[in-house]
Amino acid sequence: MNPIATPLDSAVIAGVVTHTVDALTPQNLFGFNAPRQTLVGQGAVLKIGSLLQAQAARRVLIVADRAVYERGLLAPALRSLARAAIEVTVFSGVEHEPGAGVVDRGVAMLAQCGADFVLGFGGGSALDAAKAIAVLASCHCDLPALAAADFAGVRSIGLAAVPTTAGTGSEVTDISVIISADGRHKVVAKQAALMPDLAVIDPSLMRELPASITAATGIDALTHAIEAYVASSANPLSRALAISAIQTIARALPVAVGNGGKTEARLCMALAAYKAGLAFSNSGLGLVHAISHQVGARYDIAHGVANGILLPHVMAFNALVCRSEYAAIAAALGVSREGMSERQQCDAGIAAVARLLADIGLPDNLARFGGRAADFTELAAAALEDICIKANPRCVTEADVIQLLQQAMGPPAAPRAAAGC
Ligand SMILES: [Fe+2]
Structure with a gap:
């Protein structure tokens, strides 16, 4: 074997090196997809x-x-x-x-x-x-x-x-x-x-949507925005849309539920759902949707209602890895105060979501829909296979999902007592 490289070998090697460097150089890219x-x-x-x-x-x-x-x-x-x-x-x-x-x-x-x-x-x-x-x-x-x-x-x-x-x-x-x-x-x-x-x-x-549907669909939009904001594959544009949607929903959803004829509140909610949709389509969702898809199908729970039951529990679980993002969400929800620590803002954000759910009259537990502990292992396994799990910011095990399902049988605990904050 000839140990000295020929000019042809050198060209091939240089090509391979260039190809490898070009393949590894682009980092942190993001695209953005939307209707034409x-x-x-x-x-x-x-x-x-x-x-x-x-x-x-x-x-x-x-x-x-x-x-x-x-x-x-x-x-x-x-x-x-x-x-x-x-x-x-x-x-x-x-x-x-x-x-x-x-x-x-x-x-x-x-x-x-x-x-x-x-x-x-x-x-x-x-x-x-x-x-x-x-x-x-x-x-x-x-x-x-x-x-x-x-x-x-x-x-x-x-x-x-x-x-x-x-x-x-x-x-x-x-x-x-x-x-x-x-x-x-x-x-x-x-x-x-x-x-x-x-x-x-x-x-x-x-305009004519009943209050219960306005509430459930509005919380679906809020869940999209919160999950998109903290998603591991979020990008600057999806985050900007998500946080804007959260800010709008906190203000407009109670009004749209309380008086559906208010044109301004309906327009704000339509815009917020639009922004949240663009955000999560480009960033992915997370654990709320991964579990919600399973319990929704198993217990025949409307999608937004299932999301609302799970959202405070999953926020508390994910807080371990996204406290600063939750602090920003607390500011968007209007519950951040001067002098609060990041941890306090995080707590306040989760509490504000739970309060909004209660204010608009959504159910806060799986038990009333027939949730059974005997189903939880199968539901947890299916949740871990759901495409939405991929973008969840915290690593999740089957035992974690089972524990979250058990927690969701009752109303959310006060955020400080919940895991993660
Ligand atoms: Fe959804």
Whole structure:
């Protein structure tokens, strides 16, 4: 063997070294994904026809909550689409959090009507179903394939989303949550193809929401913002959006729950849910959502309600590693005072979240929904498999999740007595 490198060998070695250095040099990069176009404001839904026309839509399948359809909330959108001469088929089969069967029926209806565009219209359930229908119909695949890490499908069918609640943020995320065919688990799919092309956010669609739904969806938005702010994969832009959303929700949510007719509070909540949605879609979520997806499916608890039960407990658990972030959250919630230590601010932030939940009348324990200690090992194992666990700032074991579930059987303890602070 010749120990002296030839010129060719040197060039190869230099190429390998350069390639390695170039691969290792970029650090702390972040990207930011959002719909290509978003329209926000009172009456925005009346622009849906011209907006879809500009996207070359000819036939639209509207995927709507049954309640939204029956309450006539689609009427302004239907008028606008008719004026734009766009053909419409309505699928109003979404009654609850969507299951695989609803999505399959939507895909079949889309094939039947030949739609080239899907318009999700309703709460998070309708939007998540619409997003899954558009992608599955484009890619001719099933739900497990959509949720797989190696999914590489490209959506060919247009996709727009119009929320009628201020909470989910689904209109601006690349995530869809669907209940598995056996009804026991929530399948969380996060894929670029699930990001809508267009989001239209109109607070006038939210004026008639009952207080209980305003409360639950608003706490979902708060949970998105808090989890996004402390997420291990947060970036400067997601943090800025998250903290702004927290500040707005603390002020506007009690008013929107107490008097849903207050236009200003509805607009603020719509904006906060929008900002929180952009934040978590780009940063990830955390342990609240990882557990909430399991208990929500098992005990049939509305998503926002389950989040609210878990949020103070998980905040206390995570405080061990994100005390300074919680101090910033306390300031955004308006409970930080001069002279407080960081630890006191952290305590105050967690207490403020628990107080907000009580003020707006949300349940504070799993026991009232039939939570059983016998289920906790299985639920904890499933939570550790949930995609949302990846961005949680504190390492989590199965024993930790079981303990949190046990704690959540009762109301949250005073923050100082809870672990972590
Ligand atoms: Fe959520």
